[in-house]
Amino acid sequence: xxxxxxxxxxxxxxxxxxxxxxxxxxxxxxxxxxxxxxxxxxxxxxxxxxxxxxxxxxxxxxxxxxxxxxxxxxxxxxxxxxxxxxxxxxxxxxxxxxxxxxxxxxxxxxxxxxxxxxxxxxxxxxxxxxxxxxxxxxxxxxxxxxxxxxxxxxxxxxxxxxxxxxxxxxxxxxxxxxxxxx
Numbered sequence: 001x002x003x004x005x006x007x008x009x010x011x012x013x014x015x016x017x018x019x020x021x022x023x024x025x026x027x028x029x030x031x032x033x034x035x036x037x038x039x040x041x042x043x044x045x046x047x048x049x050x051x052x053x054x055x056x057x058x059x060x061x062x063x064x065x066x067x068x069x070x071x072x073x074x075x076x077x078x079x080x081x082x083x084x085x086x087x088x089x090x091x092x093x094x095x096x097x098x099x100x101x102x103x104x105x106x107x108x109x110x111x112x113x114x115x116x117x118x119x120x121x122x123x124x125x126x127x128x129x130x131x132x133x134x135x136x137x138x139x140x141x142x143x144x145x146x147x148x149x150x151x152x153x154x155x156x157x158x159x160x161x162x163x164x165x166x167x168x169x170x171x172x173x174x175x176x177x178x179x180x181x182x
Contacts, residue, residue, distance in 0.1 A: 009058045012048055013067060017078040024048075032077040032086030036069075039076060065165035080163035083120045090161035090169065097151035099126040099168050101178075102137025103144050108180065111146070116173035123161070123169035126150065147179040 016039070021028050024042040028034050036055065043050040055076065059067045069076050080088065101116060101124070116124045127133040130145055137143025153173070154160055161169040 005054075006058055006061060009048075009050065009054060010062055010066065012043070013058065013076075014078065014081070016043075017067065017076065018081050019083045021084065028077070028084065028086060030087050032082060032084075032088060033070065033075040034077065036074055036076055068164050079165040080123070080167050080169060081125070082122050085122070088122075088161075088163070090163065092159050093162045094154055095126075095150040095160040095162075095168055096128060097149070099128060099148045099150040100130050100133035101126050101146040101148060101173070102133035102135070103146060104137060104141040105144055106141070108144060111178065112175060112180065115175045115178065116146075116148075118171060123171060124173055126168040126170065126173075128166065128168065144181050146181070148173055149177040149179070153177045 016023055016026055017028070017032070017034060021034065024046045026034055026039060026042050036052070040050050040052065040055065052073075056073075059069060059076065066079055066081070067076055068079050077086075082088075103111065118124050125136075126148055127136060133145045134143045137145060150160065150168070150170075153170070158170060158172075163169055
């Protein structure tokens with residue numbers, strides 16, 4: 001499979017498994033799982049040809065590990081990033097002392113005023129290293145990397161989770177825990 005096809009499938013899966021399952025009439029269970037056979041059938045009916053081999057390839061080769069199968073590969077879900085309400089059964093994990101968030105200059109003033117908010121998603125997404133945060137911030141322009149005092153936040157009672165694909169998640173990051181680039 002060529003990379004362009006894999007990327008297009010990944011983008012479409014992000015749409016239906018994270019944001020708009022109704023686009024193809026798909027139902028997610030309360031934990032965000034979709035039946036693989038139903039997903040394949042409904043994608044095909046909506047002009048997005050998909051089969052188990054393509055799905056396996058996208059799940060295994062997605063650089064961000066955005067999707068996961070259950071043990072017998074009969075169900076699939078997005079690992080995180082949902083704007084639809086799902087219960088991912090994440091466990092609370094003590095974070096590293098510092099985590100990072102990639103954004104762009106246009107967002108800095110709002111972040112300085114309100115901190116990092118989850119907006120339409122279920123959580124604020126943070127990275128364990130600057131390199132990953134740079135990649136995230138680069139999607140929308142020249143990246144601005146924020147350093148988050150996550151260890152201090154945790155000690156102050158904020159909850160952190162680590163998704164299946166190693167993205168750090170929290171409900172919000174108040175301004176006082178953010179170090180802005182100079």
